[in-house]
Amino acid sequence: MKRPNRKVIASIITTLAIIVAGVAAMIIINQPPAETPVVIEKFDLSSDLFENTELKEIDAAAYQELIAEKKSFLVLIHMSICPAELPLTDTTKQLIRQNNFTVYSILQDDFKETTLADSIKYLPSMAIIKDGELVTFLDAESNEHLPHYKDPASLKSWVETYVNL
Amino acid sequence: MLWRNTAIISIAANIILAGSLIGVNINYKNSLPAELPAPEVSDGARGELGIDKNVNESTIDQYLGRADSVYRDVRMLKDEANYEAIGGDSYLSGFVKGFEVTPYPYLVNVAGLPEAVGQTYSGATLFTQDGDNYTANYKESMGILEYLFPKDKNIFLMCGGGGYAGMTKNLLVSLGWDESKIYNVGGYWYYEGDNAVIVKQTEDDKTTYDFWKVAYHNIDFKTLTPIDANATKAEDEETE
Numbered sequence: 518m519k520r521p522n523r524k525v526i527a528s529i530i531t532t533l534a535i536i537v538a539g540v541a542a543m544i545i546i547n548q549p550p551a552e553t554p555v556v557i558e559k560f561d562l563s564s565d566l567f568e569n570t571e572l573k574e575i576d577a578a579a580y581q582e583l584i585a586e587k588k589s590f591l592v593l594i595h596m597s598i599c600p601a602e603l604p605l606t607d608t609t610k611q612l613i614r615q616n617n618f619t620v621y622s623i624l625q626d627d628f629k630e631t632t633l634a635d636s637i638k639y640l641p642s643m644a645i646i647k648d649g650e651l652v653t654f655l656d657a658e659s660n661e662h663l664p665h666y667k668d669p670a671s672l673k674s675w676v677e678t679y680v681n682l
Numbered sequence: 683m684l685w686r687n688t689a690i691i692s693i694a695a696n697i698i699l700a701g702s703l704i705g706v707n708i709n710y711k712n713s714l715p716a717e718l719p720a721p722e723v724s725d726g727a728r729g730e731l732g733i734d735k736n737v738n739e740s741t742i743d744q745y746l747g748r749a750d751s752v753y754r755d756v757r758m759l760k761d762e763a764n765y766e767a768i769g770g771d772s773y774l775s776g777f778v779k780g781f782e783v784t785p786y787p788y789l790v791n792v793a794g795l796p797e798a799v800g801q802t803y804s805g806a807t808l809f810t811q812d813g814d815n816y817t818a819n820y821k822e823s824m825g826i827l828e829y830l831f832p833k834d835k836n837i838f839l840m841c842g843g844g845g846y847a848g849m850t851k852n853l854l855v856s857l858g859w860d861e862s863k864i865y866n867v868g869g870y871w872y873y874e875g876d877n878a879v880i881v882k883q884t885e886d887d888k889t890t891y892d893f894w895k896v897a898y899h900n901i902d903f904k905t906l907t908p909i910d911a912n913a914t915k916a917e918d919e920e921t922e
Contacts, residue, residue: 596842596843625871638872639727639728639872640843641727655727656726657726657727658727658728658729659726659727660725660726660729661726663726663727663729663730666727666730
């Protein structure tokens with residue numbers, strides 16, 4: 518029986534090595550990056566929000582003005598048409614009273630005319646705005662956020678993750 | 683030569699036939715309604731209202747027009763509560779095509795509205811709720827409810843935000859309906875599909891409502907037979 522040519526064997530081994538190296542490279546490339554802990558830099562709300570203690574209704578134009586002025590604030594987005602609305606409005610009022618500051622609120626029709634509607638799908642919700650940019654918001658489809666809707670202490674804890682109150 | 687030509691024609695004919703059958707099959711499958719998943723409550727705050735995770739404002743278009751289902755919007759045409767006081771609208775501004783309006787406040791007494799809007803409709807209702815219990819106010823109450831919400835059909839419920847729809851589902855399940863056939867689709871306000879029927883029209887700062895577009899289930903309580911004091915009291919209040 519004729520022995521296989523060494524060159525043929527070498528080329529087969531080289532080809533296999535290239536394939537293995539390629540597969541290994543793909544596996545490494547597709548690995549999710551190692552999670553780096555997210556460092557949230559807390560910030561202060563605009564100082565004028567501490568002049569009054571209220572839930573202040575604003576329309577879309579007033580909201581856009583706050584954004585243009587690069588203000589930092591909280592805004593409650595709520596509905597007026599559903600009697601079974603979740604108690605986020607009451608929870609927010611308690612948060613306001615306990616911390617003596619102003620939170621803005623905007624109704625669904627005005628909300629739809631703002632850039633908030635690009636990120637927030639379901640109401641009610643609360644958005645945290647820093648220097649005119651949306652930082653985060655309460656997600657009505659999140660189990661993790663559910664306690665924030667009902668419990669002022671839980672809502673405060675969530676807000677204080679981002680904001681110095 | 684003849685055999686060869688016959689074979690080629692036969693093969694070609696078979697290929698065309700097979701292609702046609704595949705095409706017909708694909709078209710048939712596409713024409714079938716989407717498979718209806720079992721009801722599953724959403725996560726988070728929407729889940730508190732009982733809004734469905736899979737059959738909701740984003741997906742309801744896939745499940746419209748089913749012969750095995752009924753579609754009910756449980757808002758009032760005009761809610762007596764003063765929603766304008768908080769910037770809202772007391773009138774039904776639109777609905778999803780195929781949904782028939784069956785106001786929840788006519789089914790059961792409603793409580794717990796935001797303080798600013800005052801009271802909603804507080805007249806006669808088919809049932810009175812006390813905690814988790816619902817008591818019929820009229821001899822005809824259960825029959826009317828079974829007519830409006832047939833037990834042998836899937837029942838798709840909508841309202842403005844999902845609250846009234848959730849309350850309606852609670853009512854039906856408490857009174858013996860099969861929970862696995864009832865879907866809280868959520869609120870018309872979140873609907874962005876292709877089947878919105880617009881009722882509210884605004885032109886030159888004048889607003890009108892095309893209620894003639896609405897399939898509406900009215901209940902004439904004066905023609906019903908009261909069972910107990912609850913109904914009598916409600917009727918008296920309505921008369922006042």
